[in-house]
Amino acid sequence: xxxxxxxxVMPRGGLLDPQGQAVEHALGALGFAGADEVRxxxxxxxxxxxxxxxxxxxLARAMCDRLLANPVTEDYELAVEGR
Amino acid sequence: xxxxxxxxVMPRGGLLDPQGQAVEHALGALGFAGADEVRxxxxxxxxxxxxxxxxxxxLARAMCDRLLANPVTEDYELAVEGR
Numbered sequence: 001x002x003x004x005x006x007x008x009v010m011p012r013g014g015l016l017d018p019q020g021q022a023v024e025h026a027l028g029a030l031g032f033a034g035a036d037e038v039r040x041x042x043x044x045x046x047x048x049x050x051x052x053x054x055x056x057x058x059l060a061r062a063m064c065d066r067l068l069a070n071p072v073t074e075d076y077e078l079a080v081e082g083r
Numbered sequence: 084x085x086x087x088x089x090x091x092v093m094p095r096g097g098l099l100d101p102q103g104q105a106v107e108h109a110l111g112a113l114g115f116a117g118a119d120e121v122r123x124x125x126x127x128x129x130x131x132x133x134x135x136x137x138x139x140x141x142l143a144r145a146m147c148d149r150l151l152a153n154p155v156t157e158d159y160e161l162a163v164e165g166r
Contacts, residue, residue: 045093
């Protein structure tokens, strides 16, 4: 069965996020005064063949651990839904 | 009040996503055979001062339209929660 996997990879809390800081400054320059703590990560979507939702999640976690996220500097969370 | 905003910016369906294709090939090379339709976008989180949840969402949409997403090539969705 096909599953749709959505992954969210974010820079780990406490680590510097220069891209987020640049966006925060740009938002301020555009007049958006109330925004702070901007963090920028990656959103990944993929379709997965798997026998069950649990198997799809296990596979997706293995993909994150091996390729999609940097285990030293990033955290990820994922959601699996049938389709 | 402070609101936490989470934005997901993805390449619009039908548009080529070279980064997604590269990751799809890399997953195949690592032995993950069942993954396809890989798409890569940006995940953005920020804290927002606003009077209400509706106002926070309106502000966040304006930020997406002006800076965070490319209106020609990308779609976004966002979630606002109090904190």
